[in-house]
Amino acid sequence: MKHCLVLCLLALCCTLVLPVAAQSFDDTYQNAVGIHFGWWRGVALSLKHFINDDAALEARASLWKYGGEVCVLYQFYGDVPDIDGLRWYAGGGAHVGQYNLAWAKYNPSELNRWYLGPDGVAGMDYKFQGAPIDMSFDVQPRMYFPVGWVDLWGGIGVRFAF
Numbered sequence: 001m002k003h004c005l006v007l008c009l010l011a012l013c014c015t016l017v018l019p020v021a022a023q024s025f026d027d028t029y030q031n032a033v034g035i036h037f038g039w040w041r042g043v044a045l046s047l048k049h050f051i052n053d054d055a056a057l058e059a060r061a062s063l064w065k066y067g068g069e070v071c072v073l074y075q076f077y078g079d080v081p082d083i084d085g086l087r088w089y090a091g092g093g094a095h096v097g098q099y100n101l102a103w104a105k106y107n108p109s110e111l112n113r114w115y116l117g118p119d120g121v122a123g124m125d126y127k128f129q130g131a132p133i134d135m136s137f138d139v140q141p142r143m144y145f146p147v148g149w150v151d152l153w154g155g156i157g158v159r160f161a162f
Contacts, residue, residue, distance in 0.1 A: 028127065029050070029127055029132075029134060029161035029162060030049070030050050030162065031047075031048065031049050031050070031161070031162055032046070032047070032048040032134050032159035032160060032161040032162070033045075033046070033047050033048075033159055033160055034046050034134070034157060034158050034159025034160055035157065035158055035159075036060055036062075036136075036155055036156070036157040037155045037156050037157070037158075038062065038064070038153060038154070038155040039153065039154055039155050042062055042063050042064030042065065043062065043063065044060040044061060044062030044063075044071075044155075045060065045061045045062075046058060046059075046060050046157050046159055047059045047060075048134075048159065050077075053077075054076060054077045054078065055074070055075065055076055055077065056074075056075045056077065056089070057072065057073070057074060057075075058072070058073045058075060058093075059071070059072050059073075060072075060073070065102070066099050066100055066102055066103035067097055067098050067099040067100045067103060067113075068097060068098065068100075069095050069096060069097025069098070069115075070095065070096055070097070071093060071094070071095035071119060072093045072094060072095075073091055073092065073093035073119060073121050073140075074091045074092060074093055075089040075090065075091035075121060076089060076090055076091050077089045077125070080124075084129060085126050085127045085128065085129055086124065086125070086126050087124070087125045087126075087127075088122075088123070088124055088125075089121070089122070089123055089124075089125055089136075089138075090120075090121065090122045090123075091120075091121050092118065092119060092120050092121065093118075093119045093121070094116065094117065094118055094119060095116060095117060095119055095142065096114070096115070096116040097114070097115055097116070098113055098114050098115070099113040099114075099115070100113075115144045115145065115146070115147065116144075116145055117142055117143040117144045117145050118142065118143055119140055119141070119142040119153075120140065120141045120142070121138055121139070121140045122138060122139055123136055123137050123138025123139065123154070124136065124137050124138075127161055132160055132161050132162060133158070133159070133160065133161065134157075134158075134159045134160075134161040135156070135157065135158055135159075136156070136157040136159075137154075137155075137156050137157075138154050138155070138157070139152060139153075139154035140152070140153040140154045141153075
């Protein structure tokens with residue numbers, strides 16, 4: 001059900017954006033909206049906006065088996081030589097989330113179900129030339145407070161670029 005909700009929100013965003021946005025058919029884009037499939041933590045709605053040629057802000061709202069979270073990342077971009085449309089990126093940001101009651105069932109000692117922490121990110125981004133499609137792959141090391149966990153997240157993103 002949660003995955004269906006995320007897909008419906010993505011469809012709504014695309015429906016609202018498509019009529020007013022000029023599609024980007026070269027290998028650059030200003031904005032993108034899509035889905036980021038996490039390694040083991042469900043799916044996230046991804047919104048990306050380039051603030052200049054080599055820097056972007058990305059917001060991800062995700063749902064997974066034990067809760068949901070929002071993550072905001074600042075990413076620096078660089079070109080990969082000899083491959084049009086392929087760029088590397090690295091950066092950082094933060095996340096905040098809440099565990100659901102299923103998590104509390106398996107971890108009864110955790111009274112505070114809210115968490116937050118810093119994130120790093122490193123990955124590759126490919127914008128298909130001739131189509132408004134962008135794909136990415138990244139790894140995202142992160143820390144969780146107040147419990148003090150260190151984790152590695154990441155996944156594959158597919159976005160509509162405009």
